[in-house]
Amino acid sequence: MGKLEGKVAIVTGGAGGIGAATVRAMVHEGASVVVADYNLAGAQDVVDSLGSDAGRAIAVRVDVGEETQVVEMVEVAVREFGGLDVLHNNAADTGEVYRRDLGLLSMDAEVWDHTMRINLRGPMFGCKHAIPRMLARGGGSIVNTSSASSLSGELVMAAYGASKAGLNSLTRSVATQFGKRGIRCNAVTPGMTLTPGAMENTTAEFREMYVRHFLTPYAGTPEMQADVVVFLASDEARFVTGQIIAVDGGMLSHVPKYGDLMAMDPTEAGPNYAHLFAEIGASTPSTD
Template identity: 35%
Template sequence: MRGLNGKAGVIAGGGRGIGAATATRLAEEGAAVVIGDIQGEWAEATAQRIRDAGGKATGFALDICDPASVQAMVKTCLDTYGRLDYFHANAAGGTQGDIDALTIDLAVFDRSIELNLKSYLICTQAAVPVMLEQGGGAMLYTSSGAAYGGAPWQVAYPVAKNGVHALMRHVAARYGKQGIRANVVCPGLVLTEAAREHLNDEYMEAGLKRAASPRLGKPEDLAAMSAFLMSDDAEWITGQVISVNGGMAMRD
């Protein structure tokens, strides 16, 4: 892949799953990566695996909802690798109690917005000024098929992920002429560690039936697209929501 070798950046939410697979792919392409995760031991374990394979990686215990923590992670990237070429905001969660618009507790709604949307704004505020000073960079945000799926069982999470799309397009439109690209990668049903822990066989079988593919997603599927979007091969792609979902939803 063109234009990742020698670059450096951050994955906020990279200890397991899609983030860890993306960190591994970036390192394989020659990029250095700071891996942040609320579970600092996961971040360091992923970084150690990358280092053991000959790559450049640093683990960081991150609270993505805390601006000081995100700023410190960006500073770690600058202090360790001298630059910030890409930033992948990859947080998700806070879905417990997120059931119905008429009955959801407002504290549950606020927590979902904080974790799944506000944290991405915090990441943007930490990363984009550094990229502007450098003359450019790539912002990537992980969303979800829930943003456009019309789920009857959930309200706050889809609202938050729709907000991520608007944030991404604002960044692309506002800072594009200054060399900042911004995109969203939108996964379908991906068999991450968390999915395997929390989803039952019936749910996964139903997802497979909706897909136009013989299998469900793997973290590496998202890692390939994410690495591409942060590479120079994607230098004319910005402001886009890219779905990687095995055809579970077919959209323009």
């Protein structure tokens, strides 16, 4: 029996890298899934890729920042699959406006507002309209996709980081307000994850730099993110709520000098480090 057998889920941003992997993982674990995305053709491609399981998924076009469309998205789940148990608030702006979220002194108010609208107002509408449907079935699980950028300062993307930090707060509020009524709410904070979009928008040098700061010898994949989302959505995580869970290869759990040290010639780092490096077998990481 799958971890989500008989459950009904909505995945926003379901046409994207992490969203599509999560849809596939949820369907594999027995759920019926509304694949909700601004990009309807992309959402339909994800449904079609499910082959003989395609009947347990439906593509829906939604702009998560528009409340009436979010209401309709939830209604599709109820109409097509009989109710709602899981909401994965995963959509975020990763397009043209995101690429204009650079320095604070040149911050355009439109970039700030658009980012908040998709990344924070969107999940708020999702929770607002999903929760009554979940309560009608005795509870449910909400998993928000936040970001490592919500937990530390970034050189760019101040709006994005602030929107995701707000999402962390929303996560805890929902968990607190509705926990006693059977609703759990958690967030995951991915570190750089090799989605098609991330591969297109970053250089190999940039990705290698990231991996130097991971404690794992590899970067994240959409499937690694999806596995954690499925766990949090499932009853296996029934005692986990109100948590901001880093799925980032341990990127934020070590001393800041870690990445630089690992890139150094151990003899230059000093005799203690030469000994330590020999003991732990430090080696050059890979992004392949």
